[in-house]
Amino acid sequence: MQETTANQVAGNATSSFTEHLQRDRPDLLPYNRDMPAAAAATAPLQVPHATTIVAMSYGGGVLMAGDRRATMGNVIASRHIEKVFPADRYSVLGIAGTAGIAIDLTRLFQVELEHYEKIEGTLLSLDGKANRLGAMIRGNLPMALQGLAVVPLFAGFDTTAGVGRLFSYDVTGGRYEEREHHTVGSGSVFARGALKKLWRPNLAEAEAVSVAVESLYDAADDDSATGGPDPVRQLWPVVYTVNRDGARRIPESELATVAGRIIEARSAERREA
Amino acid sequence: MTQQFYVSPEQLMKDRADFARKGIARGRSVVVISCQDGIALVAENPSPSLHKIGEIYDKIAFAAVGKYNEFESLRQAGVRYADVRGYSYDREDVTARGLASVYAQSLGAVFTAEQKPFEVELAVAEVGPTPELDHLYRLTFDGSIADEHGFIVMGGQAERVSAVIAEGWRPSLRFAGAVRLATRGLASGPDPAAEQGEAGGTLPAKAVEVAVLDRQSETSRGFRRAFRRLNDSDITALLAEED
Numbered sequence: 438m439q440e441t442t443a444n445q446v447a448g449n450a451t452s453s454f455t456e457h458l459q460r461d462r463p464d465l466l467p468y469n470r471d472m473p474a475a476a477a478a479t480a481p482l483q484v485p486h487a488t489t490i491v492a493m494s495y496g497g498g499v500l501m502a503g504d505r506r507a508t509m510g511n512v513i514a515s516r517h518i519e520k521v522f523p524a525d526r527y528s529v530l531g532i533a534g535t536a537g538i539a540i541d542l543t544r545l546f547q548v549e550l551e552h553y554e555k556i557e558g559t560l561l562s563l564d565g566k567a568n569r570l571g572a573m574i575r576g577n578l579p580m581a582l583q584g585l586a587v588v589p590l591f592a593g594f595d596t597t598a599g600v601g602r603l604f605s606y607d608v609t610g611g612r613y614e615e616r617e618h619h620t621v622g623s624g625s626v627f628a629r630g631a632l633k634k635l636w637r638p639n640l641a642e643a644e645a646v647s648v649a650v651e652s653l654y655d656a657a658d659d660d661s662a663t664g665g666p667d668p669v670r671q672l673w674p675v676v677y678t679v680n681r682d683g684a685r686r687i688p689e690s691e692l693a694t695v696a697g698r699i700i701e702a703r704s705a706e707r708r709e710a
Numbered sequence: 711m712t713q714q715f716y717v718s719p720e721q722l723m724k725d726r727a728d729f730a731r732k733g734i735a736r737g738r739s740v741v742v743i744s745c746q747d748g749i750a751l752v753a754e755n756p757s758p759s760l761h762k763i764g765e766i767y768d769k770i771a772f773a774a775v776g777k778y779n780e781f782e783s784l785r786q787a788g789v790r791y792a793d794v795r796g797y798s799y800d801r802e803d804v805t806a807r808g809l810a811s812v813y814a815q816s817l818g819a820v821f822t823a824e825q826k827p828f829e830v831e832l833a834v835a836e837v838g839p840t841p842e843l844d845h846l847y848r849l850t851f852d853g854s855i856a857d858e859h860g861f862i863v864m865g866g867q868a869e870r871v872s873a874v875i876a877e878g879w880r881p882s883l884r885f886a887g888a889v890r891l892a893t894r895g896l897a898s899g900p901d902p903a904a905e906q907g908e909a910g911g912t913l914p915a916k917a918v919e920v921a922v923l924d925r926q927s928e929t930s931r932g933f934r935r936a937f938r939r940l941n942d943s944d945i946t947a948l949l950a951e952e953d
Contacts, residue, residue, distance in 0.1 A: 462798075552789065556786055
């Protein structure tokens with residue numbers, strides 16, 4: 438009798454917010470909705486899609502940047518959307534794919550990390566965070582099969598090892614650690630091409646910011662779903678750096694200067710591509 | 711077949727209340743002080759890992775005295791309640807009042823329905839933009855709830871500690887002053903002879919657990935989460951600071 442009580446207590450003890458929701462409030466999970474089976478047969482749902490995210494390591498940490506466009510078919514759904522978020526003090530995540538589900542997943546992931554920290558009194562390890570994100574993406578697999586996929590990119594500073602690390606995912610929740618740099622989203626191939634030429638080991642933080650903005654510029658140049666820097670509306674990519682001191686958002690004014698410099702250099706060259 | 715003796719409801723409740731009160735008075739005290747810089751939570755607790763003070767949400771902290779397993783389960787339930795609420799509505803919709811009323815209901819239900827009441831006393835503190843907007847709630851084992859002003863002292867020799875705090879408390883205290891006052895109060899608790907021997911005797915940093923809710927956490931540290939646990943060296947530095 439006593440043993441079953443102990444087992445029950447141990448079974449109920451969870452530090453995971455997602456597990457708690459699954460047990461008590463499954464309706465609140467972003468991916469636990471019943472979709473009518475017929476929906477899959479018809480044309481894919483027209484919903485906003487978030488596009489390109491780039492991430493790279495630099496001397497002392499990691500950096501992640503995302504453009505500001507969401508598209509719905511051939512229409513621009515949003516020019517202001519933000520797709521890179523701080524997950525906690527030492528990690529950031531960027532999302533590509535179905536914007537509505539991705540933003541909810543991000544919120545859930547942020548609460549998941551904070552919840553663990555409050556219940557346990559310590560931060561989750563970086564690998565632990567990366568695995569939790571993978572499990573959430575796997576939870577979204579039924580939705581992904583119906584065309585509502587979310588693909589994140591995760592970057593954080595490993596406080597025990599003292600290095601910045603990058604993780605990419607596939608729609609089944611598979612987690613892959615990346616070295617140097619990685620990109621996701623519709624413009625990712627072009628951004629990746631740019632990064633291959635622009636990135637080099639141990640970039641300084643300011644150089645890394647410039648490389649990220651330039652690779653997004655190249656992605657926007659060739660991918661209609663990626664937005665470039667917009668001097669008319671004063672819209673710049675969202676850029677976060679994570680290092681030993683934690684995550685920091687690069688201020689708009691700094692990005693305006695960096696983007697201005699790139700646009701100027703490209704105009705001066707007067708070249709086609 | 712055994713005969714059930716009749717016990718009047720008054721007697722039953724009184725016995726339960728006495729039982730809980732005895733359990734709570736056996737432990738050491740916890741002090742929660744609202745001051746100019748925010749809210750300081752100070753507990754006499756030699757363990758660096760079994761906390762009596764915890765973070766619930768952005769602006770809300772929790773402090774408890776009594777049985778560890780009982781208040782720890784209440785703390786975890788509070789964190790779950792706050793996180794579910796903040797996730798399904800919005801972060802600013804999580805309030806200390808809502809949390810305190812959930813605690814009051816669960817303590818009340820346990821007091822009347824369970825085999826034994828919880829031997830705990832809780833404080834739920836919420837820091838506001840100004841000291842007048844701070845909320846301090848005291849919850850006792852039977853589910854009664856009190857909205858306190860200025861400070862809360864719970865557990866152990868609460869009356870003796872409370873007298874010291876009441877004497878020194880001013881709304882203009884900074885964190886250093888508030889923590890110093892709290893440790894002086896806690897030191898006066900267990901042994902009245904020591905208090906008379908060396909006036910103003912305080913506890914060493916190792917023997918206390920201190921956390922604060924920063925009133926200006928957004929501007930000073932860039933965090934929405936106001937809760938900050940102080941380690942031994944922080945406490946020593948704070949106690950040495952001039953007012």
